[in-house]
Amino acid sequence: MKPAPFEYHRPTSLAETFDLLGRYGDEGRILAGGQSLVPALNLRLATPRAVIDINRLPGLDGIRATSEGLTIGALVRQEALERSPLVRENAPLVAAAVRHVGHTAIRARGTIGGSLALADPAAELPACMVALEATIRVAGREGRREIAAADFFRGIYTTALAPGEIVIEVLLPRAPAGWRWGFDELARRHGDFALAGLAAGLSVAGGASAARLVFLGVGIGPVRARRAEAALAGRTVSAETLATAAHALDGDLDPPGDIHGSPALRRHLARVLLARVVGRLAEARA
Numbered sequence: 448m449k450p451a452p453f454e455y456h457r458p459t460s461l462a463e464t465f466d467l468l469g470r471y472g473d474e475g476r477i478l479a480g481g482q483s484l485v486p487a488l489n490l491r492l493a494t495p496r497a498v499i500d501i502n503r504l505p506g507l508d509g510i511r512a513t514s515e516g517l518t519i520g521a522l523v524r525q526e527a528l529e530r531s532p533l534v535r536e537n538a539p540l541v542a543a544a545v546r547h548v549g550h551t552a553i554r555a556r557g558t559i560g561g562s563l564a565l566a567d568p569a570a571e572l573p574a575c576m577v578a579l580e581a582t583i584r585v586a587g588r589e590g591r592r593e594i595a596a597a598d599f600f601r602g603i604y605t606t607a608l609a610p611g612e613i614v615i616e617v618l619l620p621r622a623p624a625g626w627r628w629g630f631d632e633l634a635r636r637h638g639d640f641a642l643a644g645l646a647a648g649l650s651v652a653g654g655a656s657a658a659r660l661v662f663l664g665v666g667i668g669p670v671r672a673r674r675a676e677a678a679l680a681g682r683t684v685s686a687e688t689l690a691t692a693a694h695a696l697d698g699d700l701d702p703p704g705d706i707h708g709s710p711a712l713r714r715h716l717a718r719v720l721l722a723r724v725v726g727r728l729a730e731a732r733a
């Protein structure tokens with residue numbers, strides 16, 4: 448199929464972008480990597496009056512290590528995240544997770560900003576942002592604001608972006624020393640969206656652990672599993688504590704069922720991932 452006709456704009460400044468967003472309102476759509484928007488246009492699931500291509504906006508494609516942490520521009524391609532030594536060193540969770548996004552050709556075009564703005568509940572990068580307690584920096588005609596990742600993802604394909612705002616960059620704060628990060632997911636085929644995935648951090652100081660556990664594919668957005676985290680807190684990671692944490696997950700997760708998997712299957716996969724990822728992180732410290 449071919450898309451319905453639309454006007455195409457390629458602004459070269461944020462001011463011009465905000466003018467266009469103001470002019471078209473709900474009928475204007477931002478185009479970044481196009482890996483989700485273009486299929487939606489082609490299938491006529493999206494029929495905007497105007498497509499506003501932000502690829503020529505300056506200054507949104509950099510990765511920088513600063514005193515605050517790591518900043519990543521909205522137009523940084525997923526493949527660049529995968530290859531960046533700065534990301535590997537400062538945000539190993541992101542480097543590990545992004546390899547699971549689609550296939551190489553998709554990652555070569557898809558952007559971090561597009562992935563966050565789309566807010567697919569099965570997407571890897573939103574879960575990483577919540578696990579790393581990232582800040583999402585957004586801008587609109589009224590100015591700029593910062594939104595904690597935990598508050599940014601509001602539901603299926605729904606974010607805290609106000610009309611006329613775009614994501615401009617993310618800030619990943621420096622992780623406290625001693626934390627290790629791991630990611631894994633379970634999908635029917637490599638490159639498919641995950642049935643369930645886990646972005647996890649573990650710190651073990653003097654045998655007492657602290658964990659951050661954020662699941663994807665098992666809710667309406669990234670789900671931080673606070674009860675499972677509490678079950679691990681202050682304890683040594685062992686088969687027994689992992690089993691207790693896996694049990695506690697039942698109170699954290701209320702997964703949806705769809706043609707890809709039932710709620711029971713997703714709960715089971717989440718428990719498997721918890722034992723697998725946290726077990727690996729604990730062993731890596733030994």
Ligand SMILES: Cc1cc2nc3c(=O)[nH]c(=O)nc-3n(C[C@H](O)[C@H](O)[C@H](O)COP(=O)(O)OP(=O)(O)OC[C@H]3O[C@@H](n4cnc5c(N)ncnc54)[C@H](O)[C@@H]3O)c2cc1C
Pocket residue numbers: 476477478479480481482483484485486521547548549550553556557558559560561562564565567569570571572612613614615638639640641
């Ligand atoms: C076969 C296939 C498999 C895929 N598998 C996965 C997967 O496993 N995991 C995964 O996470 N994704 C997957 N994707 C989606 C892909 O990663 C997209 O790149 C990503 O979801 C959107 O990024 P994009 O830059 O391509 O955004 P686009 O497609 O350009 O835009 C997506 C949406 O976000 C909006 N948008 C884009 N950038 C901004 C911004 N800076 N500010 C505000 N709004 C913005 C657009 O208006 C649009 O609504 C897959 C895609 C395909 C085609």
